[in-house]
Amino acid sequence: RINNTFKRADEIQWGRGINPGDEGFVDYFLPIVADAEAGFGGVLNAFELMKNMIAAGAAGVHFEDQLAAVKKCGHMGGKVLVPTREAVEKLTAARFAADVMGVPTLILARTDAEAANLITSDYDANDKPFLTGERTQEGFYRVKNGLEQAISRGVAYAPYADLVWCETGTPDLGFAREFAQAVHAACPGKLLSYNCSPSFNWKKNLDDATIAKFQDELSALGYKYQFITLAGIHVNWYNTFQFAHAYARGEGMKHYTEMVQEPEFAAREKGYTFVSHQQEVGAGYFDDVTTVIQGGSSSVKALSGSTEEEQFD
Incomplete structure (x- = not known):
């Protein structure tokens, strides 16, 4: 499953036109x-x-x-x-x-x-x-x-x-x-x-x-x-707990915005990409596949008109 995830990430990267030697290229096959x-x-x-x-x-x-x-x-x-x-x-x-x-x-x-x-x-x-x-x-x-x-x-x-x-x-x-x-x-x-x-x-x-x-x-x-x-699971559980704890005590979207989303935006300069979670899982890649299959154009592409396209520049 891990290697399959790496393969998909590499496909998404290739779909964006990023190849070995290019700036921003990531060798996912660790x-x-x-x-x-x-x-x-x-x-x-x-x-x-x-x-x-x-x-x-x-x-x-x-x-x-x-x-x-x-x-x-x-x-x-x-x-x-x-x-x-x-x-x-x-x-x-x-x-x-x-x-x-x-x-x-x-x-x-x-x-x-x-x-x-x-x-x-x-x-x-x-x-x-x-x-x-x-x-x-x-x-x-x-x-x-x-x-x-x-x-x-x-x-x-x-x-x-x-x-x-x-x-x-x-x-x-x-x-x-x-x-x-x-x-x-x-x-x-x-x-x-x-x-x-x-x-x-x-x-x-x-x-x-x-x-x-x-x-x-x-x-x-x-x-x-x-x-x-278990480093990853401790990081995930601790941060999820912190979010749930604050959210349940009335901080709600204020906590999410200040402690999750804005830090995500700031982390993009370090290479963080999950802030655009639809693209992260391959929506853009499959839009490209759909476009090729349908002869060069498609009216059902997922990212066209999406909130990520409009709000996450």
Whole structure:
């Protein structure tokens, strides 16, 4: 769906006569990194899932080392790891799928071992140092979570992935440094990923100066792919709440005009275009298509006589 949206945006741009090299041209076909969760099953599921991700246009795909049946968000409790070998086999399955399809896709290996304290099996030698000897009512084995377990996973995954990502519970540069150093000692130059998550209370953990330089310091450690999961939805929900709150308390169209529409107009100089929402979704493009089909003229074009044409210059 995301790639289909990019295609439509490119068609609209082309319909306006804007081509590569022209002022204002936007390359909409940005690389998409897709979330394959824990592979939704075994190695064959991971293999088929990767093929489908590639067919959908994903440039990169990340897999995590949790048990798919009880998979959780990385910042929640109750996470259960699969053995290291099983996680490696899923990464291998993903790479094999890309090779079969002849596509140089990027594979990201994520570990939740910093926080996860359960594992499905005790057979893997890489996992044995972290076993506590205890088991749960579901039959899972308890393990000692933390930095060392995360490092053991990151080092094991590095040869099978283009980037390695350790999900963490706090924005901790010290943890990030130790993890990076350990992975690079085993696999020099390995690219790393970091989730600057909205699940962290940033100001509760760091001061303003540290927050300001946080990403630059991560980059210096080798974390070249940094992202904020759910940033967009937090922006949307917060601003929608602010609008609804003011509107419901009597500010109505005054609030919409001052806090939404006028800032939209002002943002056009930065490239913002959604203020003309009919054109944004392709009304002008389909007007052009209609005109061609009808022999060069049409009396049913959507933008002709529209409020956008008359009021949004």
